[in-house]
Amino acid sequence: MASIRGSRFDGQALVTGAAAGIGRATAERFAADGAHVIVTDINREGGEETVTRITETGNSAEFRELDVTDAEAFEAVVDAIDETELEAVVNNAGIGHPAASVEETDPEVFDRVIDVNCRGVWNGCRAALPVMKARGSGAIVNVASLGGMIGLPKQAVYTLTKGAVLNFTRTVAAEAGPYGVRANAVCPGFIETALGEGFFEQHEDPEKARERMEAQYPLKRLGRPAEVADAIAYLASDEASYVTGHGLVLDGGYSIS
Numbered sequence: 001m002a003s004i005r006g007s008r009f010d011g012q013a014l015v016t017g018a019a020a021g022i023g024r025a026t027a028e029r030f031a032a033d034g035a036h037v038i039v040t041d042i043n044r045e046g047g048e049e050t051v052t053r054i055t056e057t058g059n060s061a062e063f064r065e066l067d068v069t070d071a072e073a074f075e076a077v078v079d080a081i082d083e084t085e086l087e088a089v090v091n092n093a094g095i096g097h098p099a100a101s102v103e104e105t106d107p108e109v110f111d112r113v114i115d116v117n118c119r120g121v122w123n124g125c126r127a128a129l130p131v132m133k134a135r136g137s138g139a140i141v142n143v144a145s146l147g148g149m150i151g152l153p154k155q156a157v158y159t160l161t162k163g164a165v166l167n168f169t170r171t172v173a174a175e176a177g178p179y180g181v182r183a184n185a186v187c188p189g190f191i192e193t194a195l196g197e198g199f200f201e202q203h204e205d206p207e208k209a210r211e212r213m214e215a216q217y218p219l220k221r222l223g224r225p226a227e228v229a230d231a232i233a234y235l236a237s238d239e240a241s242y243v244t245g246h247g248l249v250l251d252g253g254y255s256i257s
């Protein structure tokens, strides 16, 4: 098949949690826009499938197994990339947890969600920033959530981590800006992925729960991974050259209604 490679990016982009959902859609978007994508995930099979989907369209990607909670492993993946090439890092990997109030939350669940959602983003920024700052360019996009901006009953740890990711992104932007490096976040509302489905499955009638959720959105539907991917690619691209420290909300109008 003829390549449909675009010219928005001409270097390499690393995406975490790219074996599924928003991460996979983001990897596909970046590849279609011209980047060579380093697809990373703990799920090798899914990650390799993402690479196959990309290369089948004539675009460019490779898989690296990476648990974002492992700082050394993250550094090793970044070190393996030619430092003149690393254009963007998307810290997307994240997990949810069973519905539980603050006092019901299992401390082990707390530790695990903090580790993946916060330490993972921290590790990604720590690995990428020295390379990007030394070169004087680069963009980081962290995947936060609408849940980092509003309170969500029984999502205590998840909202704690996503609020942290959003504000941490502002600090990264403030520190890295003088070096020509930008950092932004996206704050998606409910997006149709395995993580999203897991939320409905916790309800007695998942279909009813979904309908109730859709009704709360002015656009009357949930979001799609590709819609988040488009926003991430914009924030990482030169089209957003004066945008930094921003949290771009993609929530079908939920938070304004």
Ligand code: NAI
Binding pocket: 016, 017, 018, 019, 020, 021, 022, 023, 040, 041, 042, 043, 046, 066, 067, 068, 069, 092, 093, 094, 095, 096, 116, 120, 143, 144, 145, 146, 187, 188, 189, 190, 191, 192, 193, 194, 195, 196
């Ligand atoms: P998903 O569950 O479909 O995909 C997440 C991917 O991250 C999976 O491939 C999984 O293997 C990977 N992953 C999990 N732990 C990892 C680790 N320790 N290291 C590396 N990879 C790991 O989830 P989805 O929905 O695509 O979520 C992606 C991001 O978007 C997450 O940060 C999530 O919190 C965020 N988000 C999702 C929303 C939704 O409604 N789906 C809404 C707002 C934010």
